[in-house]
Amino acid sequence: MRAYLTFIWRIWLLSWTGNRRYYAWMGLLTVVAVIGANAWAHQFVEGLQTTGLTNQVSWGAYIANFTFLVGVAAAAVMLVIPAYIYKKEHMHEVVLFGELMAIAVIVMCLLFVTVDLGRPDRFLHMIPPFGVFNFPGSILSWDVIVLNGYLLLNLHIAGYLLYCRYHQRKPTKRFYIPFVFLSIFWAVSIHTVTAFLYVGLAGRPFWHHPLVPARFLASAFVAGPGLMILAFQIIRKAMRFHIGDAPIVTLRMIMTVAMLINMFLLGSELFTEFYYPTQHAASAH
Amino acid sequence: MNEIPANQQSPRTLEQVYRPLNRRTFLKGGAATVAGMAGLVAALKPLLALEKGDLTLDDLLQKHYRELKPDELQRILKSLADKCEQERGVRPNLRDLKPLDGVEFGYALNLTRCVGCRRCAHACLKENNQSRDRWDDIEMSYIRVLEMNKGAINVETSNHYYAPETVPQKDKYYLPVQCHQCRQSPCTKVCPVQATWQEKDGVVVVDYNWCIGCRYCMAACPYDARRFNYKKPTIEKAAINPNQGYLSNRLRPKGVVEKCTFCLHRTREGKYPACLEVCPTGARVFGNLLDPDSEINYILNNKRVYVLKEEVGTLPRFYYFFDK
Amino acid sequence: MKLPALIRTALGGGLARGWRLGSRSPAGAVALAGGIGLIALLLVHAQGVPIAPPAATNALPRMPVVPRPPAQQPPVGLAADAYLDKTPPRETKGLDLVKLGWTYNCMECHKLFPAKWHYDRPMNEHKDLKLDHGNNRFCLNCHHPKNRNAFVDYDGAEIAQADVVQLCAKCHGPTYRDWQAGVHGRQNGHWDAKKGDKTKLRCIQCHDPHAPNFQAMKPQPALVYPPRAAHQPKAAGAAQH
Known part of the structure; x- marks a missing residue:
């Protein structure tokens, strides 16, 4: 069990190593995720009206x-x-x-x-x-x-x-x-x-x-x-x-x-x- | 096919790969973590705008309506009434009305008489405390009146945005649609959390404190009878109807589904629903299906009725009929 | 202020018409007599009531005050439901003289006017009536020839004004049956008789008996789906959809 946790921890560490292109890519993904989190936070506060859905089209993207x-x-x-x-x-x-x-x-x-x-x-x-x-x-x-x-x-x-x-x-x-x-x-x-x-x-x-x-x-x-x-x-x-x-x-x-x-x-x-x-x-x- | 030499890795390379933390990677990782967390916090900042009371522990821990003990329910009713008074300035007469014994509601609508004036739809907005402050914010009414072409019964060719100077128009007839309180209700069947169910008197209700807002029931309803609170309802203090029921027209939170309940806060007290009260032509007939002398049974026995989208197999408690 | 004009109309109109028509038919004479009779009636009535101090601009005495407002309809539905607009589609107009405070006793005028089948020339009152009620071309199809306060039954018996439904039922059997069962016309109040009463509208509260077809009405606005994307808060990623 302990060994498995070490394994996971090492994967986590491994995910921080890479060349510049890797960092750029991960950074880009992070930015996208953060923008998404921000949009979701707005949606959580204001309700799903931010999605532009209506009662007629209640499911969307x-x-x-x-x-x-x-x-x-x-x-x-x-x-x-x-x-x-x-x-x-x-x-x-x-x-x-x-x-x-x-x-x-x-x-x-x-x-x-x-x-x-x-x-x-x-x-x-x-x-x-x-x-x-x-x-x-x-x-x-x-x-x-x-x-x-x-x-x-x-x-x-x-x-x-x-x-x-x-x-x-x-x-x-x-x-x-x-x-x-x-x-x-x-x-x-x-x-x-x-x-x-x-x-x-x-x-x-x-x-x-x-x-x-x-x-x-x-x-x-x-x-x-x-x-x-x-x-x-x-x-x-x-x-x-x-x-x-x-x-x-x-x-x-x-x-x-x-x-x-x-x-x-x-x-x-x-x-x-x-x-x-x-x-x-x-x-x- | 077996030579994939590049993937044969030696222990040495592995050791290289899992090299221990050094100062440089630590700094790099730390900086990136801090930047990421800062970004996340900044991104979630809008959550601070949540109004007080929007999210309380009591709400999160509340049990399903049907598992509540009477005293728990009373406490919830009181806290909801307090919240309404605090937020909207109106103390509602909020209560939980149970289904009456020996009563199953039925509704019939006379398509010969309906003139399409939409008074029912607007009375519904008033009765059920729905947003109506802006002219373009009145989508929540439980009743849609479809303008149909004479000679057709296909709702696909209907129009519910009609706005002529006067109604009825010569070559049209009008078909108001609201919840049909189906005996085989697809909406209650699909709800993943049983937040909507059929009561003993046939009314399909939603527990607004249990619904998770997945809107699957809206997709399942063949009659477009369900509405979703895409935002917190906006309603002026003076416009609030204080006669409220827990399962019907109390002020809803955002993010939950609601629907027509045949005005159960009225009908379970023996009154007619609001849409019937205002209908200028008397096209609407409401009553107890289990009472052989009721008006609704008179319709079923003496008129030729039909139900909308019979082929879906929903067995509605809402009937349409023609007089002439 | 309106009364002198009214009398002038009654007098002038009545005389002029009576004269013109009189040249063609003997009925004109009746109309003429009617016009004069009306004035006489007005005068007689005016003297019969306590005279109020005359207004500065008007020599005529004020009309008597009747306790019951003219052409009053019983309330529709429950008092608690006042917030719901339950206006019947037809406002009973009330006769001009009645609106001025006259009593609702038709015979006050009509005792002077004999009943005639082909009486199609109303003078002042009833001029606005357009009879568009199927085969019913004559007043006396429904109104009692002797007692204008009542309607007439098959056998010439009187049907009281309050029982107007019985009159309509003479021709509209199936509709009457539906009305009795509570499925034609409007009912308000309680569906459950054990819990309370209901109010039931009578035929003429929705249908104008002289032209019973429903008048077209203005529809209330359509329920629009808000163009949500249009008035959006500035949310950065809100355009996700």
Whole structure:
């Protein structure tokens, strides 16, 4: 335990070392985060009127970003599946990046939901012993569970693998392989549950459509690996860590297949909605 | 595929990487930390503008309405009334009205009679203590009157910004929409914290002291019946309606969702709701669904009624009918 | 101040019309007589009441003060709900003479005017009446021929003024049934009879019996969604959305 805390402390120290470009980048991110914190402070005091939302459009960019980032997090599984199910050796080198990315975006997801709350001071109401959790009735409560669960899973897997690497020893399979397989299902579930968040609303005909979860997953499996490829390229250029072409080629193939499925689903959806002008698509017309 | 030589790191390089703190990194890190913290403090400075009483420990620790013991509830009612008196200068007659036994409310609206004058919508603003100081700040009314084209029942083609010299217009009819107090209410189903629920008399209520403001219920409502307090309601002292209920028209805090409660602070005392009181044409019919002799049952038995968006399966307690 | 003008109108209008019409139809004579009768009535009435000190500019005595304001309607709804605007869509106008303080007794004038089916030339009073009530073209479709204070039933019996609903029910059966059930027209007050009373408006409180269609009214302003971004406080990062 102590060793693990030392490990975390050393990571923290490590995060302060870097060249000038690294400092510039981190500084820029800090400035962005501080501006965001300032905006949020204003919003907290003045209410959500600062967002420009109205009763007519009550959800906006916060929820859109949340949904997108859930997709990116779910897409991390696209690195895990080839690495652990198909035993592609070259993916083992980069699978960690996928998991770290998942952690980062899940944290962003949770933050996006938090800033979207009208009363963030009452977030305890969502946490079972203190509040009243509407489970399993509310899909939002499912989302709270799956997102936090996914966060914990990835923290465990990535933390354990990094810790073993730090100690220069081989990870014990029993400690992380079950969680890896769990995380594969879990990743699918986070995006499915998020899709159900919308699909469950019968009063919104354009969302109330059985293809939405499938499309969410298909598009996430395009966007997520796409983002990973970009990240890999930056890592290759900017850092000493070497990533071969093989993982990128694998990801490219995954993207191609997922994109085909996504386009097919999109086409079916558009056809259903627009071939005949029913009320179902009235809001889209 | 196995040669990834660059990533094979030796213990020596590791030692280099995790090199102990030296003076230079300490200073650098310290300076950056101080700068970051200063930035964060500066960024969060607007929080100081929070009004006193906006965020109290009592509020944070309050239990869910349905878990409150009677004396706890009385204490909360008193503190809310005190707060209202202190902030707004009006001592409200704030109470918690329980559902009546043997009563289930129903509402019917006569589309032949409605002329679209919007008096109901404005009475709603008055009755329920909603912001209305500025002409462009009256979005909170629970009633929207849709102007419909004759020959169509599709609300997608409606308009609720109509402003002709006089109503009714010849080729239009008018469809006021408010909370339908659905039997299968999608809004209560989706609430992650059960801050909104259906009462015994069918009224769907919100506990403004429990709602976290996620607005999922607004997304779930097919009738646009829910309103969110994007800011603290602004209302002049003289305009405040002191007859208030805990679950209905008491002054709301910002950041919570609210909705039509069939004026439960009136109707649970046997009175008609405010929108019915002001309707100049008598298009609105309100009553007890469980009383076979009530006006609402007369409508259900003698008129051909329909409900809005029946296909969604919400089973509303709000009916529309035509007279001729 | 208004009274002399009124009398002049009554006299002049009545005479002029009577004369003109008299040349064409015998009814003109009646109108003429009516005009003269009205003046006589005014004078008689004026002498019958205690005479107030005459005003400087007006030789005519002041009109009698009646305890009940003319054409008063019962209150709508509960006194506690005064903050809600419950004005009925129709303000009963009241007759000019009644507004001046005359009693509401129609027979004060009409005892002089015989009932005639084709009596379509009102002189001073009732001139503003436009009869636009479906098939009802004549006053006596509704008003009692002998007793103008009452309405007329199918069989010629009288329907008291207060029972105007019975009169309307003669033709508007289904509407009357709905009104009785409380679903046509306005009701205010308590839905629960155990908790309190309700007030129920009668037909003529909303409908002008002579032109029962609802008048168009001005709608109250639309509920606008505020253009929030427009009046924003200077918040630096507030444009996040």
